[in-house]
Amino acid sequence: MKEMNFKTLEWKDGYLVILDQTKLPLQVEYLDCKNFEQVAKAIKDLNIRGAPAIGIAAGFGVVLGMQNRDYKNWEEYQNRLNQVISILESTRPTAVNLFWALDRMRKVVENNKDKNFEELNQLLLKEAISIHQEDKLMCERIGEHGASLLKDGDTVLTHCNAGALATGGIGTALGIIYTAQAQGKKIKVFADETRPVLQGARLTVWELKQEGVDVTLICDNTAAVLMKKKKIDCVIVGADRIASNGDVANKIGTYNLAVLAKAHDLPFYVAAPSSSFDPSISDGEKIKIEERSEDEVTCGFGKRMTPLGVKVYSPAFDVTPAELITAYITEEGIKEGVRFKV
């Protein structure tokens, strides 16, 4: 299994160590999360982000919330579990992996009511480690399936960060690029800077450079003209949640790229673990979209750039309808989308 030159998150000596993504790319600093409140804050404040990574961190958050406490009885244990999960659930609303991981943790307790609290906590830790390990494996599989879609010399456009920094492994969209590169294919990448929080400029560029990938940074509004000039062979993005009809919620700007890809007849691929598919949601319009603080737009670069009191509309995600998607790349294989052509 490919090891990255950095660790996005790691369980170490009984606590969770998180690479602080708000400090990247200029400082490489780690946050030690020794209680679940710190994990919840790290998710909310984007110290860790990316749908799969949030799920993994939340799993370890439950472990931290439950361990090293005296429980008088089962009710006390159960109340604490509900409290911890409820606070972790409230951190970010859009990524389904968070809820999926917390559900897995809850089920461990439900299915092992005969165990004592110490044993239960051991099982919770085992489950959190499994979620992390499975994610690593899923990234590998996604990378292998996706790499089969890339030819030597291809140029990929990506948005936001669906990389190792967003997962427990090599990433989803970027994992495909790392895998293709490891297979000896020369792949070039254009990375959208991804306003307002600049995950592309800060994170995708940083991690692609760590791994020696040829990357060029562009402003989000420059993708269209690159497509027109035939400088792009395909678009690969991640997903925060996929509805059962195939609609994809992902970072704001993803829908824009999908419209452009269709207009320029370019494949538009969504790379995500199957845990990003949410069978409980029929279509994308029902996915709850987080709106973030207007400060991210008005003073995102350390300096206020617009008059005081201006109205701002800043949804963190948008929904790309299934009909704009060429294929979904999951750990299970390539799932054809509406735009798929052989």
Next chain:
Amino acid sequence: MKEMNFKTLEWKDGYLVILDQTKLPLQVEYLDCKNFEQVAKAIKDLNIRGAPAIGIAAGFGVVLGMQNRDYKNWEEYQNRLNQVISILESTRPTAVNLFWALDRMRKVVENNKDKNFEELNQLLLKEAISIHQEDKLMCERIGEHGASLLKDGDTVLTHCNAGALATGGIGTALGIIYTAQAQGKKIKVFADETRPVLQGARLTVWELKQEGVDVTLICDNTAAVLMKKKKIDCVIVGADRIASNGDVANKIGTYNLAVLAKAHDLPFYVAAPSSSFDPSISDGEKIKIEERSEDEVTCGFGKRMTPLGVKVYSPAFDVTPAELITAYITEEGIKEGVRFKV
């Protein structure tokens, strides 16, 4: 004629006063340009920008370059004129108005070789003032023609700044909004922030607020989802140069919006004086596109946001093909584009 609450540029007491747009919106400061080198630098450094405003400033730049000097003979006068024009021409390559205005200044001298140097300089000043006055009038006419396309309650999406700050009058795209508002129509505006230099966030939002227009700021990548949600009735942008086949060079991101507008069946209007039409250029691909410094992308606003040494692709403009344009709004009227429907 509508007077704005601020002056973008003004000829005053024998020199040119420019509202310093690099300081907006947080500081309202004026630059006194007392020689032509200062005007050239102000254009190059974006203290003044916008195709029509650049043309006007260049006209006054010629005046400043020629006045208050002793000329021994005709050759010396002519050499100086060539030098001044050539330096002003070299400031920015894309906007045609710059070359158009400098041509007008040159012709004044060519057509009046019988005059003495003092008289010639007076004629140059008269011509520069005419260019400015004509631009004001053109903006009024564009505003009137364009306002006929807007209904009470419409919401307009605009990109970059094609406003009073880009012209000698009320602006082109934004002049239409001011005129419609003065006619009693309620018009809402979404303003793209317009990376990398944020002319939308800094300038368009500022001037719309000065004039009491209801404006909401968005990141460039958010326009698509607003169109999908039917929150936009039309797109109006300016133009830096229009080729004879109708292709439009304008701020990077314009082509993106034109593709989106077509995909969502929304009108896409280009508002520009007829001086932006360049009959010498057959199609948009032949328009020279300025590439600007990568610093504008990597550390535009007081803080570096991406790793050192990253490659950046940052064209300042893009070309929108004629087939994506609904209509051109000039001082002469509404010129139907390929997408025009009655």
